[in-house]
Amino acid sequence: METTENSVPASSGRSFRLLCSPEEAPHVEALLQAQGYRFEPEPFSPLCRRLLHEPRPLGASLAAFFGYIYIQDRSSMLPPLALAPAAGSSVLDICASPGSKTGFLAQLVGKNGFVLGNEPSRARLATLRANMHVCNLLSVGTCTCEGQKLPLRPGSWEAIQLDPPCSGWGTVEKHPRVMELWQGEKVQPLVGLQRLLLRHAASLLAPGGRLVYSTCTTNAAENEEQVRFAEEELGLERLPLTPFPGFVWEELPGGEGTLRVDGRRSAAQGFYVALFRKPYSAVESVAEPLPTRTDARPPRRGGKSVGRREQPGQELPREALAGPCCDPSLLPPGRVMLYGDQARFLPEDAARLLPPDMAWQGALLGKFAGGRLHPAPRLRVLLPRRPDAGTALVLDSPDDLTALLSGQSLRTELEGREAALWWRDLPLGRVSLKQGRMTATFS
The missing domain is CATH 3.40.50.150 (Vaccinia Virus protein VP39)
Known part of the structure; x- marks a missing residue:
């Protein structure tokens, strides 16, 4: 058996990936540091970090809750x-x-x-x-x-x-x-x-x-x-x-x-x-022949089982998705289709690669009701690139964010029924408004 030595970090802590754009990476790291976490870069990828200090389980961090990091063995x-x-x-x-x-x-x-x-x-x-x-x-x-x-x-x-x-x-x-x-x-x-x-x-x-x-x-x-x-x-x-x-x-x-x-x-x-x-x-x-379906269940195309009410509905035009918590211009190439009341995104290449009767599911964007999209609370990638003073709440303290997630409501000057939630320069998701009070329900 042959062994090859490479430089290995002295720390034996866990590793994680950053799930964000390069521009957002410093803000994600700042959110982790604000909660007391310390880490260092992994030498094999600019997306990966090695944990050095963990004041509480990393999975309970705000960055993990909002999907900005993914804990993974190196x-x-x-x-x-x-x-x-x-x-x-x-x-x-x-x-x-x-x-x-x-x-x-x-x-x-x-x-x-x-x-x-x-x-x-x-x-x-x-x-x-x-x-x-x-x-x-x-x-x-x-x-x-x-x-x-x-x-x-x-x-x-x-x-x-x-x-x-x-x-x-x-x-x-x-x-x-x-x-x-x-x-x-x-x-x-x-x-x-x-x-x-x-x-x-x-x-x-x-x-x-x-x-x-x-x-x-x-x-x-x-x-x-x-x-x-x-x-x-x-x-x-x-x-x-x-x-x-x-x-x-x-x-x-x-x-x-x-x-x-x-x-x-x-x-x-x-x-x-x-x-x-x-x-x-x-x-x-x-080369092998294309396998045939052997189950008796109806096929699913990008959403739930295709049945009486869950068959794919119409394709939604992108302008129908626009709202204070959704900028449809940020969607990549592909289609948005209705499955019941669920709007799901189907990437462009899926149509080329997947057989028409194959059972699969695309990413959930939210519910479409009353002629408008109600974005999923965790759908942050389609939030406008900058917080708007009239439709967004920007928090500076991790404690305020933790309080909101624990069920407390926050008083705001915002109007309407929904708003975008931000931590400093990081978009987080969609929250509900009632008479200016903000509540968060992230599922």
């Missing part, structure tokens, strides 16, 4: 960085919940891109959708299918992320019994599922497209041996990865050009990342 941040999708491109994430990598991919492709996050477990699908909603990632669509049966057109995706179910040996410090639970023959069903997923992912990949395969295990049967399977059986080409700074790496025979994180010495999970490219000569060897 090793888990590597697969999207290894895939490195271009801005404006589209990516398929086959096993997506809770959304750590899905969200990072959405940041990398930007608001003009498209990420389809598939979660095979219906129980975990709600977590994925809730996280993407809080993070205000309008470029993400979600669906729930068995990953090896995703009903997508062969050869249609330029970039695919596959982080399949695995034995999780790399999480042994958090889950001490994991290696006891997944030993010997118990691992074989996982290995078989990973190969089914790899085969189908290869069939969906366009010629010249890139596929990242990653796990949070240190088991060679789920890592290096799967790389050999992808090369020998599926015809994929291994693309050597340059080690990211800030980690200590191991290398096992057969793992050349892949990345194996030494979790203990990297103050992170043990992790494995491999990158492949589909050559033109491999198209016929892995």
